[in-house]
Amino acid sequence: MRVTCIAGGVGGARMALALxxxxxxxxxxxxxxxxxxxxHWGLQIAPDLDTVLYTLTGRIDPAxxxxxxxxxxxxxxxxxxxxxxDWFILGDRDLALHISRTRKLAAGEPLSAITADVAARxxxxxxxxxxxxxxxxxxIATDDGELPFQEWLVRRRAADPVAGVxxxxxxxxxxxxxxxxxxxxxxxxVLAPSNPFVSLDPILAVDGVRDAVRVRRxxxxxxxxxxxxxxxxxxxxxMLETLGHRPDAVGIAACLADLAAAYVVDPADAGLATDVExxxxxxLVVPALLKDATARAGVAQVVLA
Amino acid sequence: MRVTCIAGGVGGARMALALxxxxxxxxxxxxxxxxxxxxHWGLQIAPDLDTVLYTLTGRIDPAxxxxxxxxxxxxxxxxxxxxxxDWFILGDRDLALHISRTRKLAAGEPLSAITADVAARxxxxxxxxxxxxxxxxxxIATDDGELPFQEWLVRRRAADPVAGVxxxxxxxxxxxxxxxxxxxxxxxxVLAPSNPFVSLDPILAVDGVRDAVRVRRxxxxxxxxxxxxxxxxxxxxxMLETLGHRPDAVGIAACLADLAAAYVVDPADAGLATDVExxxxxxLVVPALLKDATARAGVAQVVLA
Numbered sequence: 001m002r003v004t005c006i007a008g009g010v011g012g013a014r015m016a017l018a019l020x021x022x023x024x025x026x027x028x029x030x031x032x033x034x035x036x037x038x039x040h041w042g043l044q045i046a047p048d049l050d051t052v053l054y055t056l057t058g059r060i061d062p063a064x065x066x067x068x069x070x071x072x073x074x075x076x077x078x079x080x081x082x083x084x085x086d087w088f089i090l091g092d093r094d095l096a097l098h099i100s101r102t103r104k105l106a107a108g109e110p111l112s113a114i115t116a117d118v119a120a121r122x123x124x125x126x127x128x129x130x131x132x133x134x135x136x137x138x139x140i141a142t143d144d145g146e147l148p149f150q151e152w153l154v155r156r157r158a159a160d161p162v163a164g165v166x167x168x169x170x171x172x173x174x175x176x177x178x179x180x181x182x183x184x185x186x187x188x189x190v191l192a193p194s195n196p197f198v199s200l201d202p203i204l205a206v207d208g209v210r211d212a213v214r215v216r217r218x219x220x221x222x223x224x225x226x227x228x229x230x231x232x233x234x235x236x237x238x239m240l241e242t243l244g245h246r247p248d249a250v251g252i253a254a255c256l257a258d259l260a261a262a263y264v265v266d267p268a269d270a271g272l273a274t275d276v277e278x279x280x281x282x283x284l285v286v287p288a289l290l291k292d293a294t295a296r297a298g299v300a301q302v303v304l305a
Numbered sequence: 306m307r308v309t310c311i312a313g314g315v316g317g318a319r320m321a322l323a324l325x326x327x328x329x330x331x332x333x334x335x336x337x338x339x340x341x342x343x344x345h346w347g348l349q350i351a352p353d354l355d356t357v358l359y360t361l362t363g364r365i366d367p368a369x370x371x372x373x374x375x376x377x378x379x380x381x382x383x384x385x386x387x388x389x390x391d392w393f394i395l396g397d398r399d400l401a402l403h404i405s406r407t408r409k410l411a412a413g414e415p416l417s418a419i420t421a422d423v424a425a426r427x428x429x430x431x432x433x434x435x436x437x438x439x440x441x442x443x444x445i446a447t448d449d450g451e452l453p454f455q456e457w458l459v460r461r462r463a464a465d466p467v468a469g470v471x472x473x474x475x476x477x478x479x480x481x482x483x484x485x486x487x488x489x490x491x492x493x494x495v496l497a498p499s500n501p502f503v504s505l506d507p508i509l510a511v512d513g514v515r516d517a518v519r520v521r522r523x524x525x526x527x528x529x530x531x532x533x534x535x536x537x538x539x540x541x542x543x544m545l546e547t548l549g550h551r552p553d554a555v556g557i558a559a560c561l562a563d564l565a566a567a568y569v570v571d572p573a574d575a576g577l578a579t580d581v582e583x584x585x586x587x588x589l590v591v592p593a594l595l596k597d598a599t600a601r602a603g604v605a606q607v608v609l610a
Contacts (some may be wrong), residue, residue: 042408078401082423084408092397096383099404103347103389118387289341 001027002055003304004186006213008033008048010065010233011225011290013055015255018296020056022304025125029182030056031209033194034130035109035138035167035202038150040088041079043098044105047150048199049115049130057122065233068093072201087155112176130176131203136169138202146196158235161242162304165197170205170282183212186219191302193225193264195236195290196255197243204259222260222281227288228268250275251297257281264288264302285288306332308609309491311518312336313353313504315370315538316530316595320497323601325361327609330430334487335361336514338499339416339435340355340443340507341471343455345393346384349410352455353504354420354435355402362427370538373398392460417481435481436508441474443507454503463498466547470502470526475510479541480517486516489595491524496607498530498569498593500541501560502548509564518564526608527586529554532593533573555580562586569593569607 001024007030022263033048045064054060054068061067067240089205090098098116103179104114110133119128131222138149142160152160167173171284183189191213196202204210213220231237237247249269253276256263263281265272266288273283286302287295308328310321312335321335334595338353352371359365359373362593366372376396385391395403409419417437424433443454447465451466462587472478481589488494496518509515518525534553536542542552550556558581561568570577571593578588591607592600 024607041404042411043404070376072378073380073396074397075401078398082401082405082426084401084405092377092379093383095400095404096380096387099346099348099380099400100384100387100389106347128408217360 001188001304002029002186003188003190004029004038004182005051005190005192006031006203008036008194008203010051010074012048012192012194012199013051013060013065014250014290014296015190015194015223015299016052016105017055019190019292019298019303020126021293021296022079022300025126027230028126029132029178029186030126030128031182031203032128033199033203034132034152035136035198035291036149037137038088038148040090041084042148043095045088045090045098045103046111046130049128050094052128053115053124054073054081056126056128057124060119067091077254088150091265091284096134112178120267121241126183126213127178128248129179129182131179131209132206133175134169134178136167136173136202138198139166139168140197140198144158148183153235157236162197162235162239163242165201167205169203171207173206173291175208180208180212183209183216187215188304189213189216189220190222191222191256193223193232195225195234195239197239210259217259218261221262221264221284222256223264223299223303224252224266224269224288226252230281232289244249248272250279252277253281306326306493306609307334308332308493308495309334309336310495310497311336311489311505312357312497313341313499313508315356317497317499317504318356318365318370319358319595319601320495320528320604322498323595323605324495325431325609327605328600331432333431334483334491335431336434336436336484336487337356337573338504338507338508339437340441340503341458342442343393343453345395345455346389346405347485348400349436350393350395350403351406351416354433355399357433357445358420358424358427358429361431362424364427365527370391372396376459393455394588415481417420417483424442430543432487433481434484434487436484436514437478437482437511439474439478441472441478441507444471444473445469445501445503446471458540461576465542467540467544467573468547470506472507472510478511480511480513484511484559485513485517488514488521489519493609494521495527496525496527496561496565498528498537498595500530500539500544501557502544504514517563522564523566524590525565526567526569527561528569528604529557529571529574529593531557532571537594553577554586558584558586569604
């Protein structure tokens with residue numbers, strides 16, 4: 001069985017892990033978000049791709065959901081004394097990846113090749129594809145002006161209400177090698193429980209990707225990133241409100257109804273099933289909080305059925 | 306009293322420390338070598354400048370004579386698993402400096418301003434001036450062809466006999482801000498016990514620097530980097546031989562006779578005093594191994610007298 005998961009953020013990484021655990025090695029392809037990539041201390045950081053890589057290779061810090069378990073901060077302790085910014089935490093082992101990637105990108109290697117090489121070195125059983133090798137950056141419109149995504153999320157702690165989201169580089173960003181094929185040829189496509197505005201949309205905004213998913217709608221299952229009206233992780237519910245959507249799992253479903261035929265909701269939201277059906281989505285009710293292996297297996301089983 | 310020390314390598318850093326300890330804060334200016342600067346893992350490394358900085362601010366690893374005392378290697382342990390070179394050791398705290406410098410250089414800041422900023426942040430009592438802000442690189446001619454300096458020294462452990470030394474970028478490399486003034490206006494100029502071919506020469510090769518030292522010859526004291534026919538640190542004696550010089554302190558003196566009026570030799574080399582005098586240099590005999598504070602004070606006293 002070939003499965004393609006469209007995944008951004010921590011929710012995307014956890015969904016990818018759920019699928020990887022349920023599938024045979026090589027069966028899962030993850031298409032990852034690069035819209036929140038950033039430059040920090042002059043290094044090229046790819047937070048979403050790295051969170052997937054770390055999660056699928058058992059390196060992830062389980063407490064944070066990002067970064068490397070047991071990582072140290074010797075470089076960070078020293079570099080902030082040299083006047084460098086201190087608001088974006090980068091552990092030492094995590095930095096090794098950023099330093100190497102920065103060197104390889106400067107040498108002209110595409111992000112997709114670099115990512116595949118790291119995944120192979122770390123024995124990752126799944127394929128991880130950046131949505132695009134071209135520059136694509138997520139900007140957040142706020143009352144204080146438009147902010148780069150990480151400035152809004154990390155530096156300002158997502159405190160500024162979101163008036164809009166813009167993807168620099170689209171149209172024009174070409175799908176990374178294998179992305180359209182992974183969507184066209186998969187037996188099942190999963191839209192991970194990721195923020196649709198800043199995690200899924202920057203993937204879908206790449207030239208041709210949204211249409212490629214839409215034509216596969218019958219085989220697409222989405223998983224709700226909101227349970228009982230609360231975001232599992234991150235600032236999603238506030239964004240639903242300020243962007244004019246219903247602030248619950250139905251609000252998300254409305255955003256994804258043209259792409260997916262089925263929609264996983266938690267039993268806490270079973271009462272929303274009728275509203276989900278009204279959007280043309282078949283509701284699948286299963287405990288949807290991907291908090292441990294049992295929960296991950298349960299969601300994977302429903303999604304892959 | 307204003308003193309300017311022309312210094313490369315570990316011997317240069319130790320001489321600078323000897324002078325700093327003997328002088329009041331602000332009295333010492335060190336002109337440092339950039340010929341062995343290199344790019345590693347895509348980062349801009351300045352080994353000689355950093356050895357001086359670390360030595361003059363008490364950060365130096367006393368066992369190696371380079372790097373930061375007590376440094377860790379978390380980044381290095383991880384990055385070599387990503388396929389990056391493992392032959393140049395970079396500790397975590399050391400890397401912080403390289404990352405920050407690389408970012409600032411890419412942003413257009415000159416090396417001299419970056420170096421001054423770091424020295425100020427670390428409370429360095431002395432002034433450290435890169436010989437030039439322009440690109441100057443030392444190449445070593447060997448039977449295997451010409452090698453970048455660090456490849457020859459570190460990767461191949463200085464095992465290839467040296468057939469010649471070339472400085473890429475000269476003529477044309479302009480003296481860094483303050484370099485010519487520091488030489489013209491000093492009460493005393495010290496040529497540190499550094500390898501003349503690969504540590505002093507790349508400083509003196511910068512446009513105008515050799516002439517600026519030469520016209521101050523009467524106030525210039527050199528310190529022998531060879532004691533009893535053995536190099537204190539590094540591959541100097543072998544270079545003296547393959548480059549056609551007498552392989553002892555007199556061979557060094559001959560290289561520096563047009564620049565210095567006096568020459569410090571160790572009591573182990575007191576028997577060479579007549580040969581030194583024959584070159585037109587006044588020999589000054591004092592224990593010259595800069596191994597501890599007492600030895601440093603003794604050499605500094607003689608040099609500054």
